[in-house]
Amino acid sequence: MSDDTLKDVPAKKGMFARLKAGLKRSTDRLADGVTALFTKRKLDADAVFDLEELLITSDLGPGPARKIAKAIGARRHDKDITPAELRDVLAEEIAALLAPAEKNLLITDAKPHVILVVGVNGGGKTTTIGKLAARFASSGRKVMIAAGDTFRAAAIDQLKVWGERANVPVIARAPGSDAASLAHDALSEARNAGADVLLIDTAGRLQNKAGLMQELAKIVRVLKKQSPDAPHETLLVLDATTGQNAVAQAEIFGATAGVTGLAVTKLDGTARGGVLVQIVERFGLPVRFIGFGEAIDELAPFEAKTFARALVGLETFGPDA
Amino acid sequence: MRPLGLKAFWFRDLRFVMFDALTERLGKVFDRLRGRGALSEADVTEAMREVRVALLEADVALPVVKDFIAKVQEKAVGAEVLRSVTPGQQVVKIVHDELAAMLGSEAQGIDLNAPAPVVILMVGLQGSGKTTSTAKIARRIQMQQKKRVLMASLDTRRPAAMDQLKVLGEQTQVETLPIIANQMPGDIARRAVTAGRLSGYDVVMLDTAGRLAIDEALMAEIIAIRDLVKPHETLLVADALTGQDAVNTAKTFHERVGITGIVLTRLDGDGRGGAALSMRAVTGAPIKLAGTGEKLDALEDFHPQRIAGRILGMGDVVSLVEKAAATLDADKAEAMAKRMQAGTFTLDDLAEQLRQMRKLGGMGGILGMIPGIAKVKNQLAEANLDDKVIKRQEAIISSMTRAERTKPDIINGSRRKRIARGSGVDVSEVNKILKMHRQMADMMKEMKKGKRGGLASLFGIGGGMPPGGFPGGGLPPGFGRK
Ligand SMILES: Nc1nc2c(ncn2[C@@H]2O[C@H](COP(=O)(O)OP(=O)(O)O)[C@@H](O)[C@H]2O)c(=O)[nH]1
Ligand SMILES: [Mg+2]
Numbered sequence: 013m014s015d016d017t018l019k020d021v022p023a024k025k026g027m028f029a030r031l032k033a034g035l036k037r038s039t040d041r042l043a044d045g046v047t048a049l050f051t052k053r054k055l056d057a058d059a060v061f062d063l064e065e066l067l068i069t070s071d072l073g074p075g076p077a078r079k080i081a082k083a084i085g086a087r088r089h090d091k092d093i094t095p096a097e098l099r100d101v102l103a104e105e106i107a108a109l110l111a112p113a114e115k116n117l118l119i120t121d122a123k124p125h126v127i128l129v130v131g132v133n134g135g136g137k138t139t140t141i142g143k144l145a146a147r148f149a150s151s152g153r154k155v156m157i158a159a160g161d162t163f164r165a166a167a168i169d170q171l172k173v174w175g176e177r178a179n180v181p182v183i184a185r186a187p188g189s190d191a192a193s194l195a196h197d198a199l200s201e202a203r204n205a206g207a208d209v210l211l212i213d214t215a216g217r218l219q220n221k222a223g224l225m226q227e228l229a230k231i232v233r234v235l236k237k238q239s240p241d242a243p244h245e246t247l248l249v250l251d252a253t254t255g256q257n258a259v260a261q262a263e264i265f266g267a268t269a270g271v272t273g274l275a276v277t278k279l280d281g282t283a284r285g286g287v288l289v290q291i292v293e294r295f296g297l298p299v300r301f302i303g304f305g306e307a308i309d310e311l312a313p314f315e316a317k318t319f320a321r322a323l324v325g326l327e328t329f330g331p332d333a
Numbered sequence: 334m335r336p337l338g339l340k341a342f343w344f345r346d347l348r349f350v351m352f353d354a355l356t357e358r359l360g361k362v363f364d365r366l367r368g369r370g371a372l373s374e375a376d377v378t379e380a381m382r383e384v385r386v387a388l389l390e391a392d393v394a395l396p397v398v399k400d401f402i403a404k405v406q407e408k409a410v411g412a413e414v415l416r417s418v419t420p421g422q423q424v425v426k427i428v429h430d431e432l433a434a435m436l437g438s439e440a441q442g443i444d445l446n447a448p449a450p451v452v453i454l455m456v457g458l459q460g461s462g463k464t465t466s467t468a469k470i471a472r473r474i475q476m477q478q479k480k481r482v483l484m485a486s487l488d489t490r491r492p493a494a495m496d497q498l499k500v501l502g503e504q505t506q507v508e509t510l511p512i513i514a515n516q517m518p519g520d521i522a523r524r525a526v527t528a529g530r531l532s533g534y535d536v537v538m539l540d541t542a543g544r545l546a547i548d549e550a551l552m553a554e555i556i557a558i559r560d561l562v563k564p565h566e567t568l569l570v571a572d573a574l575t576g577q578d579a580v581n582t583a584k585t586f587h588e589r590v591g592i593t594g595i596v597l598t599r600l601d602g603d604g605r606g607g608a609a610l611s612m613r614a615v616t617g618a619p620i621k622l623a624g625t626g627e628k629l630d631a632l633e634d635f636h637p638q639r640i641a642g643r644i645l646g647m648g649d650v651v652s653l654v655e656k657a658a659a660t661l662d663a664d665k666a667e668a669m670a671k672r673m674q675a676g677t678f679t680l681d682d683l684a685e686q687l688r689q690m691r692k693l694g695g696m697g698g699i700l701g702m703i704p705g706i707a708k709v710k711n712q713l714a715e716a717n718l719d720d721k722v723i724k725r726q727e728a729i730i731s732s733m734t735r736a737e738r739t740k741p742d743i744i745n746g747s748r749r750k751r752i753a754r755g756s757g758v759d760v761s762e763v764n765k766i767l768k769m770h771r772q773m774a775d776m777m778k779e780m781k782k783g784k785r786g787g788l789a790s791l792f793g794i795g796g797g798m799p800p801g802g803f804p805g806g807g808l809p810p811g812f813g814r815k
Binding site: 070132163164170258281282283 | 490
C-alpha cells in the first residue's frame with residue numbers, strides 16, 4: 013500500500029493538497045484543516061472560529077470545542093502562528109484536559125482481579141478482552157475469561173477464538189444461559205484455579221434499554237455478593253466513531269454498572285474520539301486503554317499526550333504511524 | 334379529529350427515540366422565532382447560530398451543517414420572508430423544508446427488480462451491525478416478498494463471524510451458504526452467487542467483514558468483490574450513533590465502492606441521529622432501512638418526511654394517525670368519547686384506554702409521534718412505563734367488581750386489600766391506579782369546561798400520574814394541527 017493511494021482515499025482534495033504533501037498520513041481532517049487554514053495566518057477571531065470548527069470535526073462537541081478554541085485564542089491573540097506550532101499548542105491544551113484520566117489499570121492481588129467489560133453493541137468489548145488477556149498473560153499472570161455474552165449469536169465462539177489466541181482458558185456455558193449466574197460461577201472457578209485476573213465479557217446493550225441495564229446491574233450485584241470488592245474494574249468500552257452519545261453511555265453505564273475505567277477502540281480509523289474530552293471532564297473517569305486495530309497487540313495504555321497529538325493529527329495510532 | 338376516515342394499512346411502529354434532543358433544542362429556537370412580530374437579518378443570523386449548535390450537538394457533521402445553514406440563511410433573509418406578516422413562521426418553514434430535502438423525499442425500499450439471483454452486498458465499518466442487518470433484511474424479504482434468499486458471510490476476519498450468520502440463518506429460517514474453512518472472501522462470493530443461480534434463489538445476500546474506509550487493502554478487496562458479483566444493491570450499514578466521522582465513512586465508501594442505499598442501525602438508541610442527516614447529505618444515497626432493536630424483526634422502513642417532521646417537533650403525525658387507524662376500535666372510542674363528554678369516566682374506561690394504549694405500542698410508541706412532546710416522553714421513559722406496567726394496571730382493574738369499576742368511591746381500605754390480593758400487587762399499586770383514575774376524571778371535566786390543559790397535563794407529568802391515554806381512546810386534543 014503506497015502513500016499515494018492512501019492519500020487518495022479521503023478524496024476531498026482541495027486547493028491545499030500541496031500543503032499536505034509532506035504529511036505522512038493525510039487522512040486526518042483536523043490535520044488537513046489546520047494546515048490549510050492556518051498557514052501564514054494571524055490567530056484572530058476568524059482563525060479561532062476555524063479552530064473551533066476543526067475541533068468539532070474531531071467530535072469534541074460544539075461546547076468544548078468553543079471553549080478550547082477561545083482559550084487558545086485568548087492566549088495567542090493576534091500573534092502569527094505556523095500550523096505546526098498551532099497543532100502543538102492545541103495538543104498541549106487537550107492533553108492537559110485529559111491528563112487526569114491517565115491512570116493505568118493496576119492489577120491487585122485479589123486473585124482474581126475481576127474486570128467486567130461493558131458497553132454498547134459492536135464497540136469492541138470482546139476484541140478488547142482478547143487483547144487484554146494476551147497482555148496480562150504475557151506479563152506472567154494467570155488469566156481467565158468468562159464468556160458473559162450469552163445473547164449474541166456465536167459471541168461465545170468468537171471469545172473462544174480469542175482465548176486460543178491469547179492462550180487463556182475461557183469459561184463458557186450454552187448460548188442463552190443466564191449471564192449473572194455464569195459470572196458467579198466463573199468467579200468461583202477462577203478463584204479456585206488461583207487466577208490473577210478474570211475478564212468477564214458481557215452482551216452489548218444500549219444504555220437507554222432499562223431492562224438490559226438492570227441485567228447488567230444484576231451481574232455486578234452477584235459478583236459483589238461473592239466478593240465485596242468485585243468487580244475490581246468495570247471497563248466501559250467506547251467506540252471512537254461514536255459521537256456525542258458517548259457522553260450518555262458513560263453516564264448511564266456509570267450509574268448502573270459503576271464504571272471505573274474506559275477503553276477507547278477503533279482509533280485506527282478516521283474518527284478521533286474527541287468526545288472523550290467531555291467525558292473525562294464530566295465524570296472524571298480514567299481512560300485505561302486505547303485500541304487501534306483488530307490484531308491482538310493493537311492495544312496500548314492510554315497516554316493523554318499521545319492521544320491529544322493524534323487527535324490533532326500530529327501522530328497516528330496503528331501500524332503505519 | 335379521530336382517525337376514522339383514514340385508510341388503515343400495514344404499518345409498523347417507529348420506535349425512534351432518536352432525534353428527541355434535537356427536536357427539543359430546535360423547538361426552543363422556533364418558539365422564539367415564531368413569537369416575534371418582526372425579524373431583522375440579524376435575528377435570523379442569531380437563530381441560525383442556535384440551529385447550528387443544535388445540529389452539531391446532534392452529531393450532524395460540520396460540513397453538512399454549514400451547507401444547511403448557508404442555504405436556510407440565504408432563503409430566510411429574502412425580503413418576502415422578512416416583510417411577511419409571519420416572518421418567524423416562514424423561517425421555521427424554510428428550516429423544515431430544507432431539512433426534509435436533506436433527508437430525501439420518498440421512502441425507498443430495497444430494490445429487487447433485477448434478474449435472479451439479485452445480489453445484495455452489505456458493507457460498512459467494524460461493529461456497525463452488518464451481520465444482524467443482513468439477517469433482518471433477508472428475513473423480511475423472505476417473509477414479506479416470499480422470495481427465496483441465500484445468505485453468505487465473506488467475513489473471514491472476525492472470529493466466528495461466519496458462525497454468527499449461520500446461527501442467525503437458523504433463527505430466521507433463511508438458508509446460509511455452507512461454510513468452507515480457509516476460503517478467501519472472493520471465492521466465497523463466487524460460490525454464493527453460483528449456488529444462488531444453480532439452486533434457484535431469488536436473492537443472495539453477502540455479508541462482509543467490517544473495514545475502515547482508509548484501509549486500502551480491504552477497500553481494494555471489497556471493490557474486487559463488487560466487480561465480481563455485480564450487486565444490484567450495495568448497502569452501507571452504519572451506526573446511527575456515529576459522530577462526525579459519518580461523513581468520512583459514507584463519502585469514502587460511496588466514492589470507492591458505490592453504495593445504493595444506507596441501512597442505519599441502532600435507531601432505538603438515544604442518540605440524536607445526526608449521522609442520518611450527514612450520510613444522506615454527503616452521498617445522496619437514500620436511507621432505506623433502520624434497525625430498531627436486537628430482535629430479528631426490528632427493522633423499519635425509513636420515511637424521511639416523517640422523520641423530518643419529528644425532528645422539527647411537528648411530530649410523526651402521519652405515523653400516529655395510521656397507527657391509530659389500524660389499531661383502535663373506532664366504535665368503542667366513539668362510545669367512550671360520548672361518555673366522557675357527559676363527564677363520566679369510569680375505571681372501565683380507564684381499563685379500555687390502557688388496553689388500547691398497549692395496542693398502540695405503549696407510551697413510548699405513541700409519544701414519539703406526538704408534536705412537541707420529547708421531554709415528556711423522557712420523563713415517562715424514566716418512570717419505566719412499558720407494556721408490563723400497563724398490563725399490571727389492567728390486571729388491577731379487572732380484579733375489581735363491576736360496582737367498584739363504575740363507582741370507585743366505594744373502594745374502601747378492605748376492598749383495596751382484596752383487589753391487591755386478587756391481582757397480586759401491593760395495595761400501594763391499587764392506590765396509584767385509583768389516583769390516576771381520579772386525576773384523569775378531573776382532567777376530563779376540565780377539558781369539558783374548555784380549558785386546554787395541553788398534552789403534558791393530560792399525561793399528568795409532574796403529578797406522578799402514570800399514562801393516561803387519550804380521551805375517547807382516539808387522538809389527543811389539538812391533534813389535528815399539521
Ligand atoms: N479497526 C478496529 N476494529 C476494531 C477494534 N476493536 C474492535 N474492532 C472490531 O469491531 C468489531 C466489533 O468488535 P467486538 O469485539 O465483537 O465488539 P463487541 O460487540 O463490543 O464485543 C469487530 O469486527 C472487531 O474486529 C479497533 O480498535 N480497531
Ligand atoms: Mg462481544
